[in-house]
Amino acid sequence: MSPGEDDRYAGFPPGFFDRADDRADGVFYTPSRLVTHIDDAAIAAVGDLYAELSIDGSAPGPRRVLDLMSSWVSHFRTPPSELVVLGMNADELAANPAATERVVHDLNADPRVPLPDADVDAVVCCVSIDYLTRPIEVLADVGRVLRPGGPLAISFSNRCFPTKAVRGWLATDDDQHGRVVAELVRRTGLFDEPQVELRTPWGVGDPLYAMTATRLAAG
Secondary structure, three states: OOHHHOHHHOOOOOOOOOOOOOOOHHHHOOOOOOOOOOOHHHHHHHHHHHHHOOOOOOOOOOOEEEEEOOOOOOOOOOOOOEEEEEEOOHHHHHOOOOOOEEEEOOOOOOOOOOOOOOOEOEEEEEOOHHHOOOHHHHHHHHHHHEOOOOEEEEEEOOOOOOOOOOHHHHOOOHHHHHHHHHHHHHOOOOEOOOEEEEOOOOOOOOOOEEEEEEEOOOO
16 A cells, blocks of 8 residues: 555645655665765764653663664764664665664565564664655554563654655655655654654754654553
């Protein structure tokens, strides 16, 4: 079912989740890109966020974390005891030194996360949410694999591959991006009220925004 045929997407303009390059994502992501997509200050802000949420290795006790749409770096200041990295390029995931488990999977082809129910303590997604063509289905399945009380942290900036980002993302500004991400999470019905904040100084370097929400108890 496409977003245009799913009532959960009601109110989004037609074509919002279309892309200029609609080829299979496996074609675009075949070349390895061992680069960072945000500047050092924004990367540090991501690491600070994970530490504040007590989901990195500095927190007491073991943590099993899913890094959704990951690559060769996951931006934890101290990696958690278990880090599952899910992405499109096997070589990039293999190069991620923090990963303890690697999953090659195309969420636009199949929005189901290939992990068991209530399998992870936290889920993070860094500067990639704008590439999902069926984001509510993906986020709903994220809620399935996330244990009740676990945090979801989605960070985003103004950098992207414009041909692969959905058209609605390209047509909206930073403030609207936050509202879009919050609404997508809200429509899953599985999380508490999303909170969005700017994590870097305004007007200095790459902006880093974060949406955080907590998985509600089952039922």
